[in-house]
Amino acid sequence: MSNNGKQAPRTALLGFCIPAMEALDKVGRPFLAVVPPEFEAYMQEHDIAHVLWDFSRVNETSMQLSKTLQERGVEVAVPLFEETVEWAGAVNGFLRDDPRLFTRYLLFRDKAMMKRRAQMYGIRVGVFEEADNREDVSRFFKRVNKALSKLDSDVADPVHLKPLAAAGCVGHRFIRSEQDIAVLQDDEFPCLLETHLDGQEFSCEVFIHDSKIRFLNITEYVHLGHSNFVPASPSLEERRPYVRKAVEELIDAFGIQYGMIHPEFFITSDNKINFGEVAARVPGGHIFELIEKAYGFSPFVAFAMCSDPATTDEELAAYLPDERQHKDYAGCLMVYPRQKIVTRVDVPDRLIADDYYEKHALFQPVTPKVAERAGFGDHYGTVYFRGDNSARMRDLLLEYEQVDFYTSDAPAAS
Ligand SMILES: Nc1ncnc2c1ncn2[C@@H]1O[C@H](COP(=O)(O)OP(=O)(O)O)[C@@H](O)[C@H]1O
Numbered sequence: 001m002s003n004n005g006k007q008a009p010r011t012a013l014l015g016f017c018i019p020a021m022e023a024l025d026k027v028g029r030p031f032l033a034v035v036p037p038e039f040e041a042y043m044q045e046h047d048i049a050h051v052l053w054d055f056s057r058v059n060e061t062s063m064q065l066s067k068t069l070q071e072r073g074v075e076v077a078v079p080l081f082e083e084t085v086e087w088a089g090a091v092n093g094f095l096r097d098d099p100r101l102f103t104r105y106l107l108f109r110d111k112a113m114m115k116r117r118a119q120m121y122g123i124r125v126g127v128f129e130e131a132d133n134r135e136d137v138s139r140f141f142k143r144v145n146k147a148l149s150k151l152d153s154d155v156a157d158p159v160h161l162k163p164l165a166a167a168g169c170v171g172h173r174f175i176r177s178e179q180d181i182a183v184l185q186d187d188e189f190p191c192l193l194e195t196h197l198d199g200q201e202f203s204c205e206v207f208i209h210d211s212k213i214r215f216l217n218i219t220e221y222v223h224l225g226h227s228n229f230v231p232a233s234p235s236l237e238e239r240r241p242y243v244r245k246a247v248e249e250l251i252d253a254f255g256i257q258y259g260m261i262h263p264e265f266f267i268t269s270d271n272k273i274n275f276g277e278v279a280a281r282v283p284g285g286h287i288f289e290l291i292e293k294a295y296g297f298s299p300f301v302a303f304a305m306c307s308d309p310a311t312t313d314e315e316l317a318a319y320l321p322d323e324r325q326h327k328d329y330a331g332c333l334m335v336y337p338r339q340k341i342v343t344r345v346d347v348p349d350r351l352i353a354d355d356y357y358e359k360h361a362l363f364q365p366v367t368p369k370v371a372e373r374a375g376f377g378d379h380y381g382t383v384y385f386r387g388d389n390s391a392r393m394r395d396l397l398l399e400y401e402q403v404d405f406y407t408s409d410a411p412a413a414s
């Protein structure tokens with residue numbers, strides 16, 4: 001991989017992400033990668049234009065990153081990971097001389113701020129509140145149930161509790177009773193409390209240029225964090241006009257002009273759409289890979305194109321396909337060992353023989369002891385499926401969610 005040609009890169013990719021670099025390289029879009037110092041050797045070895053940057057440093061130093069990138073000819077920063085989103089806001093705000101860009105990006109990093117902003121623009125959200133301590137949680141829980149006219153003898157409606165800035169369900173709890181509140185630890189505060197949102201959950205991956213939707217993908221969640229596929233099944237796709245309207249409202253509410261967003265919504269049977277959250281970076285769940293297979297374009301390239309105000313309508317139209325013209329359904333299963341000790345990968349023959357089976361990337365366990373899991377994102381590997389029928393896709397994902405994929409040869413402990 002090499003992009004050290006004569007053309008100075010306009011685009012800076014924030015974060016170390018090999019698929020993103022490969023995708024841009026493949027279409028001949030020069031880029032500068034801004035990566036944490038531990039990736040220096042890799043960047044040198046592969047001769048990739050780069051700047052080393054520690055994204056965990058406090059934001060007062062962002063000016064320096066902005067200036068460095070400007071000196072290198074960069075015009076646009078594209079955030080690849082959650083930790084780099086506010087840096088992209090700072091850099092783009094500086095490069096475009098628009099300080100409000102930074103404060104808008106900050107909204108993406110605080111779930112309560114994000115909800116409040118959405119609510120102020122009339123988007124459907126649950127009842128929510130920030131909590132600083134257990135008393136706040138108790139009061140919210142009681143008031144919500146009082147508003148629902150619950151009697152003391154009724155089963156209380158649960159509320160969700162989650163950290164203000166986290167992803168992959170880390171720290172997410174259901175509060176069902178006073179006992180659940182009593183066991184909360186001091187380090188879980190401050191946090192966000194929210195009433196339960198009804199409906200089928202899904203995500204969108206929206207490519208936006210000049211505040212207009214240029215491509216809208218809908219990802220169907222079979223089981224959040226375990227299985228999903230692209231595009232969504234017909235029962236969800238046929239409600240695309242409602243989804244599109246919800247996304248347009250979000251773009252308007254958050255003042256998004258360029259780039260990509262990954263919102264999560266819940267849609268009810270009567271087509272009301274509840275807003276869950278929105279991120280402004282590459283989604284998890286291998287969704288970019290699935291979009292690429294289902295539609296035949298690279299979402300990384302689309303993200304870089306849409307992030308750049310100089311990209312023309314013609315370029316976008318030439319690169320992005322028709323939303324209704326998918327090639328296949330592409331799905332994946334994220335595998336977490338169910339046992340505490342695993343020694344080898346065990347893929348059933350009937351899976352390999354299935355015409356929807358594409359490939360797997362299951363890690364051979366390095367140590368037999370399975371790591372304790374906090375949230376999603378650290379699955380042991382992925383099984384990919386591909387085929388032309390969404391119902392069969394869903395059935396297969398559900399079926400193989402029940403399979404272990406890992407066995408232990410270790411003698412049973414005596
Ligand atoms: N208020 C809510 N109502 C229903 N489900 C919720 C609610 N809050 C969170 N969840 C569930 O928990 C998941 C994780 O919460 P989310 O706010 O998306 O945080 P993150 O993805 O950053 O961990 C959601 O995808 C959804 O399935």
Ligand SMILES: [Mg+2]
Pocket residue numbers: 168264277
């Ligand atoms: Mg989420």
